[in-house]
Amino acid sequence: MTTPAPTEDRRNVDWLLTIAVVAVIATFIRAIFFTPPEARQGLAQKIFYVHAPSAFIALYVAFGIVAVSGALYLWLRDERLDRIAASAAEVGVVYMTVVLITGPMWGKPVWGTWWTWDARLTLTLFLWFVFLGYLILRGAIEDHGTRARYSAVLGVLGALLVPFIHLSVYLFRTLHPMPIVLKPGHPSLPNSMLATFAMSFVSFALLFVALLRARYRLAARVDALVAEEEFEPAPMPNLRAEPIR
């Protein structure tokens, strides 16, 4: 048995992804060992360096990409837009899952409860459901064009849904900490924490871009393989298979 020669792609290291992972690890090290703990919340506050950037990227960036590239797809019918939307949705689900896991971990020691039906939490949870529905929908359709159109429609409607869910859950009282960094005036965070926070933001954004790029490339390769199969009908059975020993 000869081992197959590694294909060119297999030897290629995804440098962007490597750098992003290193940056995230560096952020963790800085957050854990070189950033002072918060006075009242103690060590629990450190989860903020994971939670806040993930939430921002998942809720605004990933969801925005899905909706905008969906709308553009319906207009331009470019396959690449569909791949971008699909990749953003998949990476977005991962980020949002991180948000939904780290949130309760922080909430238990600080709020005294794992979960509360607060406006922001509820909105995040429902957007997570919309994202999951989006991925399930994609998985349930085989035809490329149909899949792209349906998921684009769902992406656009999902964006329309956000203000409505937000409004209706906002009428319940909110308990979530108000923004401390992105608010008018100076951020009320000491410099050492602000630096760590900025670093976590950049590294998580970098990781998002790297994962998006990797996922996009995978989608492009899968599409290319499928297209190849469609152009070469009736593939020959592999007659040169190794004899069974």
Add this chain to the structure above:
Amino acid sequence: MSTRVPPGTFAAAALIARKDLAIEFRTRSAFLAAIVFSLLAIVIFFFAWDATAVNAVDLAPGVLWVIFTFSGLLGLHRSFGVEEADRAIDALLASPVDREAVFLGKALANLLFVLGVQALAIPAVALFYNLPLSRVLGPLVGIAVLAAIGLVSVGTLFSAMAANTRLAELLLPVLALPFFVPIILPAAQSTARLLSGRPIAEAMSWLRILVAFDIVFVVACALAFPFTLED
């Protein structure tokens, strides 16, 4: 039969709705199932809570809206599922009517379906939960109609999409339920205000969300619908 002018959008929509309702009326399968489901749900909800701990009046709004949501889904499943048999949808699409008319017709039939379920389920809940129905009937009907419009506009679109997937009816609740949140929440909240004897003015901000949702999603779903039917 001489040359006939194809009907306008609304006339065509009415024809399609009549066709769907005729199918439903002759088979009665989905409507009957939705009614029986509603009655069963009313009974099960009553026993799922401790009736001595929770007031029936406090329980009723939630029960009503959960029932409407899921019985609505039962009807919405069939909306496009029924077109899959013998590829009836192809004939519908080949006919000289706008795609928007197909959507409006389907949505209209679904709306009447949901309103029909509500017309039977509301008195049933009032009967079993001992609600002061006559006092709140007018506003309650208004809320029910507003919510039904939102439910069927989103539900009709997703029913068309779900019918074309491998998961078919399994997919519809997964897609539609997150979109039902801004309908069920305001509807249940304002029903609760009504039933506890508060003036309707207290529920105004909820009702505004409901009206805005209806306007935005009826338009958006009618515009998005043609994209679900291409090729």
